[in-house]
Amino acid sequence: MRNFLFTSLFVAMAIILVSGCNSSPGSGNNAAGDRETLFQVSTINALMAGVYDGTVSGGQLKTHGDFGIGTFTTLDGEMLELDGVIYQIKSDGVAYTAIDSQTVPFAAVTFFDSDRQEKIASGLDLVGLQAALDKSLTSFNLFYAFKIDGQFSYMKTRSVPAQSKPYPVLTEVTKKQAVFEFSNIRGTIVGFRCPQFVNGVNVPGYHLHFLTSDHRAGGHVLDLKTTDVTARVDDTPNFLMSLPDISSDFYKIDLSGDQQNNIQKAEK
Numbered sequence: 001m002r003n004f005l006f007t008s009l010f011v012a013m014a015i016i017l018v019s020g021c022n023s024s025p026g027s028g029n030n031a032a033g034d035r036e037t038l039f040q041v042s043t044i045n046a047l048m049a050g051v052y053d054g055t056v057s058g059g060q061l062k063t064h065g066d067f068g069i070g071t072f073t074t075l076d077g078e079m080l081e082l083d084g085v086i087y088q089i090k091s092d093g094v095a096y097t098a099i100d101s102q103t104v105p106f107a108a109v110t111f112f113d114s115d116r117q118e119k120i121a122s123g124l125d126l127v128g129l130q131a132a133l134d135k136s137l138t139s140f141n142l143f144y145a146f147k148i149d150g151q152f153s154y155m156k157t158r159s160v161p162a163q164s165k166p167y168p169v170l171t172e173v174t175k176k177q178a179v180f181e182f183s184n185i186r187g188t189i190v191g192f193r194c195p196q197f198v199n200g201v202n203v204p205g206y207h208l209h210f211l212t213s214d215h216r217a218g219g220h221v222l223d224l225k226t227t228d229v230t231a232r233v234d235d236t237p238n239f240l241m242s243l244p245d246i247s248s249d250f251y252k253i254d255l256s257g258d259q260q261n262n263i264q265k266a267e268k
């Protein structure tokens with residue numbers, strides 16, 4: 001009887017896993033939800049306001065996704081997760097492999113399962129790439145994860161240095177950001193397109209980070225030029241947000257204002 005029960009459970013789990021391949025919008029209520037969920041730590045407006053103490057470890061993040069972007073505690077560099085490995089691109093431009101105990105004050109991750117792929121025209125800059133990606137989407141009211149691989153004739157990225165308390169707001173830090181330029185570089189862009197209705201919670205529109213194919217450099221994407229690039233998209237209908245512990249500065253700041261103009265400044 002016991003064995004039968006275990007076998008039944010196992011078969012049931014296998015069926016759930018198989019049904020997990022379906023990821024069309026609206027499938028969020030099935031058991032595949034975990035793989036189709038954008039998991040987010042804190043909010044972009046809290047990060048804008050200088051809440052840089054990490055609250056979730058890299059090890060915890062990996063249980064919510066193998067793919068994503070964010071930053072590290074004290075704002076020590078750009079975070080990028082690809083194929084379950086978390087990289088820390090510091091302000092020296094080097095991509096370090098992060099250890100699981102490192103914490104993040106802001107991040108968004110998911111399990112990346114490609115739903116569609118599209119060859120991207122050559123010669124597009126960042127604005128052109130985003131317009132091309134927009135054309136491939138049926139709605140702007142869904143979360144999308146993008147994995148964009150290939151050869152870029154140009155890539156411009158940035159990273160930010162670790163901060164000490166009292167933390168300055170993000171627009172003050174990004175005034176002194178380190179900028180890196182690459183030519184004829186292979187690599188992968190990892191990022192998301194969020195709906196406008198996340199304003200205040202995450203970055204509406206595109207937020208993209210880059211890692212070179214040798215995994216040694218990268219950063220937050222400021223501009224680029226495509227050469228031979230393929231974009232894969234993962235429709236992500238579920239959203240889960242984890243707010244910091246009650247002791248966090250998160251609960252001492254005013255989050256009622258609209259930071260959209262400052263986000264535009266900080267992301268460029």
Ligand SMILES: [Zn+2]
Pocket residue numbers: 069070078207208209220221
């Ligand atoms: Zn970024």
